[in-house]
Amino acid sequence: MIKKTVLLLVILALASCSSSKPAIATTKKAAAVQARTASVKRNTPAKPIGKNYPSTNNTTEVIxxxxxxxxxxxxxxxxxxxxxxxxxxxxQKYGIPASIILAQGILESGAGKGDLAVDANNHFGIKCHKDWLGESVRHDDDAEQECFRKYKEASESYRDHALFLVGKKRYESLFTYEKDDYKAWAKGLRACGYATDPNYPDKLISYIERYNLHQYDCQITGKNYVAINKTAPPRKSSYDVNSDPKINLDSNDPNLYEVQKGDTLYSISKKFNLLVDDLKQKNNLTDNAISIGQRLKVK
Structure with a gap:
């Protein structure tokens, strides 16, 4: 009887030890699951505590x-x-500031990533116009599916941009400014009708000063380049609309009219007994877009 009791206690002790061991997979599938779980636990890195990662100055913007x-x-x-x-x-060849060329390229092409630049190597948004005999693409802009010039290479777009400014009569006044006066050129491009956006000059100037594009003008002119100091007073441009002999902006000048809220080219033309086309021609306008405060020649 005693022997049986001892044997029973030994069996119970062995059973207790066996139940405390970890479960062992009895199928291949279960074994694979166990192996993956163990691997994940071993390879999962510890979360960093109080880790300071360096920040980047690579800012993002929408063009x-x-x-x-x-x-x-x-x-x-x-x-x-x-x-x-x-x-x-x-x-060097055409007399257009390199800073202006680059700033326009950035703005008009989305730094080479815009649709026209990708699809047509057109970096300056130049439309076909009547004198264009090359390839073209259609793209929505001021109107639906307008005709834009297409080039084999981006360099051809840069050359055509220069020829476009040099060859069009309405841009003649640009070449009276100093070759490296990017502010005059930026304002002059808008005044001559290259763009309808009233903020176009400010956008170009912003790119030139943020990315130090004026240094490339100085490399051509031989002048010393001085980086823009944002705390210093702005450098006065040699272009001054108030002293430009082509555009007399005296508020009492009867030949000029300042655009008011609600004005349109049509309403202004009626007020001064003009045709809309004559008003556009006097002011080198290519469309009907005008902005409040803009001065228009009416006589």
């Missing part, structure tokens, strides 16, 4: 031209490095 493009400052800098030599070559 709205013929298409809406999201770009980073790194992308813009890469674009500048890619086309600065072409821009400086065009400045």
């Amino acid at each position: 709205q031209s013929t298409s809406k493009t999201v770009v980073t400052s790194d992308l813009v800098n890469s674009y500048i490095l890619q086309y600065k030599d072409i821009a400086m070559g065009n400045m």
